[in-house]
Amino acid sequence: MKLELQGITKAFGDFVANDSIDLVVEPGTVHTLLGENGAGKSTLMNVLFGLYEPTAGRILIDGEPVAFRGPGDAMAHGIGMVHQHFMLVPVFTVAENVALGDERTRAAGILDLEQTRRAVREVSERYGFNVDPDALVEDLPVGVQQRVEIIKALVRKADLLILDEPTAVLTPRETDELIDIIGQLKAAGTAIIFISHKLREVKAVSDTITVIRRGKVVGTADPGADATELASLMVGRAVDLSLGRQHSDGGDVSLEIRDLTVIDELGVPVLDHVDLDVRKGEILAVAGVQGNGQTELVEAIMGLTERTSGSIRLEGRELLGRSVKEIINSGVGYVPEDRSTDGVIGSFSIADNLVLNRYDRAPVAKGLALKPAFIAENAEEKVREFDIRTPSAQNTASTLSGGNQQKVVLAREFSRDLQLFIAAQPTRGVDVGSIEFLHRRILAERDKDIPVIVVSTELDEVAELGDRIAVLFHGRLMGIVPGNTSRDVLGLMMAGSTAEEALAEAGRSGRATTDSDEPQLPGGIA
């Protein structure tokens, strides 16, 4: 199927998310949409999939104009979409999810799941997906859930498959498997639209790259182009992809974590006897696929978890069992992983958000009263220093973009003298320009001889910032490796190999175990 988009415009009120976008996707090719978060890629795909109606422009399939009044129409025309957040009902089986909306029935609307099961098995075997049609979706690993989404599209005879940020939730190995699958689909004649901001993958799978910036197509690029060039095109200005950072061995051990165990509500250990040391003036990066205990590790240090045992000592002082406030007051700075719910209070002004961690003390407060003059002055200063893009510090934090919200969080946490700084997913959903800035500030904090923990699911961010890298898998520490360890080794560890096993396996397959010869790219974009 050949797909053409002509002059697609989508406006939400005054905001133009897509501005007369033209795109041609040929059968049997992978067409990549490259752009930052908020560039309008997902909006465009939602238009194509019939979820939004375009304000202007038209869609042509094999030269015929079509109009979609809903996703059902789009699917009837052979368009399938794998959403960034999977559209699967967790309590349904694979077959039920695949059947939904396209059910095979017997008389009186009675479901005939056997037909669907057969179709699932057929597709699963053809592409080597290894998916059991009777498994409950919520029990499946993320990578398999994604295959269920692909099966859903293929069973519906999709000739064009939209993959919206498909690798955001995958381990490096699962990503490699997905790239293989894309290759097979392509060979079978399926057209694929691949959406990503990760340059490495984009270069690996694309036949054509279209770059979108602020809702407009700004150009096409050759998959052979180098990363810096692609990044510059995406951001719209020259991007310096290397921080030029110096490795740090750190000084004395400042944070000692011993035998830290956290049990979840169901009695399952989510953090399992973890031992970690963090030295002054070093960044310990904690890597792992989302949901392998990183969140619990950080929350345990911050005193936010229950059912926690072990020991967390900062400068010899036990933190475990203390209240969150005591922990903050002992000099721990914290960037929570979910910025919009835990990092800032959206309905508060930027100025108020900047003093949330010291609202009850001089110089912010005097007795029972806040000092508005100081809060305003402080806000002016921080907005300037951290380059927070806003017309006024009195605007609510919810009006800021993700990157600027994160700058507010960072500015707030850095406004005190710290003994320990923890950043969880500091650049998730943040634009490339801000990533660079945030990384430089975190490095600057390290250089003040403060121990830093950075938790990230982005391998590139981990490699970029970490002086040492700890990998968590199913709540267990798989090992701590040097900052320049290769992606292959890290990928194996994230999938459950210990450091020794991973190094041995990577060594056997003749791969370099360090990445020192390859330039590092900032977290979100490489």
Add this chain to the structure above:
Amino acid sequence: MSTRTQTAPASASNAAPTAGVGRRSLILYSAGALIALVLFALMSPGGTATFRLSAASDAFQIPALAVPVTPAGWVIALLLVAGTAYVFSLRRAGRGVPGWVPAVFAVLFVSGVLIWMVAEATNPSISLLSLLTGTLALALPMVYGSMGGLLAERTGVVNIAIEGQLLLGAFAAALGGSLSGSLVGAMVSAAVGGVVVSSLLTLFAVKYQVNQIIVGVVLNVLVSGLTGFLFGTLLSGDAGLNSPPRMPNLPIPLLSEIPILGPLLFNQTVLGYLMFVVVAVLWVGLYKTRWGLRVRAVGEHPKAADTVGIKVNRTRVMNVLLGGAVAGLGGSFYTLVSVSQFSRDMTAGTGFIALAALIFGRWNPIGAFLASLLFGFATNLQYVLSQAGTEVPSHFLAMLPYVITILAVAGLVGASRAPAASGQPYTKD
């Protein structure tokens, strides 16, 4: 792997971690077993409790069941203790409690209470048959109410307004029945009454996305006030607007002659037979048909349903309206079967118990049906026991259905999982 068997180092300020969820139900199970042990076994009043199984008029007479109180008390108490131990062992193994455990536990406990209360009574003999038929009758509006709630909630709309739907259904049945003089007219009016409440609920909750709980509560108050007002002004006049026809029992030939089961199941009103049909159809519909798959998907993950071309809000509106019709029909029981006229607030909180039955029944039609039966049983028990002259004060007996409701919903249900999108309006970004 098992961290709980290893002791955490003493340096930690916290004790060794244990699972916290289910502590509540563990307490309930333990309390139930303890009460059984003390009340049924150790403090057994002794003697025999007699349960009559046939009415005097029946063709086949079955001998009454005479239960020796003390041995029965011990057996039940020990079974409950064993059940509690089983639940503890499941928790220790980190596993969930299967659905039949709370059901069996509840049935055993209630039988224990029953035997104990009958034995305590001045006349230790009750008619089991009238206890059971009364149970079914009292459960009937609850079953309809919970099915109406289930239809709405399975699509993600919380229906607190079941009470209002039952009440307006009762009112509409009285008015429509009086005006048309026919039972069909009365039943259709009742269904329409329920649909009226539902349409307000969908208008505010689905279209305008007002908080569903608030809308539901307000609707209940509205219906109560409205029917109360109309009852005072319209129905109490001499125009005969509050004299609906009475719905007769339709015994099925032969089947209704079967001892116990016959009078219990095959001597019902149309509304009674229809109840079984509604429950069965809903169960099959929900789990075996395309309609059910879509409904459940809309209630669990509306966006996923939308992306495969299912109209989320239309499904919700249709189901809430249908649910209103079912609940409204249930309301007609009050004015066509129970008593033959409408009176102010005559549903008396049954709609809320129906909501509890829905939750206790884990949003499953059959579960909700059984839960309704349990609540109906508890309600009827107080009537039967006070006839037998029990020494338990009547006020405590009157509390029984509500105590069971609270215990059931609070603890025994365990991790019951509501439809994931329940209570959340759906918009496309």
